[in-house]
Amino acid sequence: MPATKFTCPGGNDIPIFQCLNSCPNSQRCMFLPTLRAVAESLDRKIAEPTVTELLAGTRETYLKKTSDYAVDPVQQLYAIHGSAVHTIHEDKTDGNMLSEERLSDEVTSGKFDLYGQIIDLSDKTLGDYKVTSSYKLMRALGYYKVDVPTGEVYKTGLRKGQPKTKKEWRTDGVRHLLDWAIQLNYYRILLEERGFKVDRMEIQAMCRDYSLRIAAERNITKPVYIIHINKISDHWVKCYMAAKAKKLKEALANGYMPPICRTKERWHNRKCSDYCAVVDNCPYGRMVKQSAKKVA
Template structure:
């Protein structure tokens, strides 16, 4: 999948995977050898994109599949966590980790329950993304404990009942477009195989669960079940087929337009999180 050929070391140097695994270029290894070895096991790009890939911008896919690059092991930590998490859930008794393929894309769904006719996908995610997928928003209410402010401040006076954030779900605020597209594409494959899908759900484990960051987003649990809405079949197929076609053209000419606002997370991905 990726032409990542090595690591960016903590001291600023770059080293190819095979050289790193043979001998560290620093005095001490930045991580354990088994962890670095697992991180070095990259998928080989064979020209057919995955469903997950196609949700990204075409330029991002083009660069990460055609240009050699190095990445810090620290920046790969959450991807490794997700890989280990999926591996730990494999079970021969269930329909799990099944690979699907069409002429222009591939995909692997995590779990289908014949009993409930539910298609599941497991995610390890940051709290902000889970908050958006749940449609959580906050409003100020009076503290049920009746606690009062001991001093005056902006917007309140000494003796006033304290205001706290109350979090609640607003269906109009739900933003899970990546997960909706991904699961609905898997759904079409599952249905093509003769299985009925009555519902789709994400089981999201929060990477920063139990921390101040998660609490700030109104998240009290470490794992959330997130219902995924059914999208029209034609909409799903049109989205992925157009992206696959655009990637094929971009690969042929070696150029693609910049990622749009949604694909670049409002520009934040380009600024802080792009590995290329």
């Protein structure tokens, strides 16, 4: 079941078709074509769970498929940024590339962005566009800060005699990009099962808040990064996705709500309190949201 309502800036919900017909407020919160684009992006035409749906928390995907929910159209703008990036690349491929093909197997389906000669002379590269935040990029690139001695010591105060330090960036940390890696590896498997060998997997990640100071504070100094994705064993990827698909299928068939999303899937509760579209239909999410409100 796709989202059926928009949440207006004042907090009230309105059926999407009513909003598109006529806004009851003194002025629309966005231009009508933008609202139409947001509505279109929510109108999913694929019934079976896709690779990206399976990568999300099972409870979140279950609720999105079974319940009526409202989305804030302003928050959905990020999703249409991603679609816009695909649109500007349309018709820019050539005979050495394939693009935007949906492939499926008995578990799920996924649409890869690009395959072929897209970054060097190898015609076997799988590529994916992402539009993301500087925070996600910093973590995906494995950037972290360490304290480095300056050679000086504190001369007064509680820390007198102790060495002074300054923060320095390091770029060899753990790369937090497992979801991206599983997604691309699944596309790789789907392609290879059809005889298209994949030699490399790369993500072109565009930073949507690159011009803000917060991006520089996270060591994000370029608007776009190419991020290499390592191969994960076919067996592991297939087992992981099959297990998630099974859990979702069982919950849908029996009509029971799956356990709460895993800690990583719910971004340590940050998603529940601020970003999950189905939070109002999830008892755990409602509890997290209420406690966050009390603290604020």
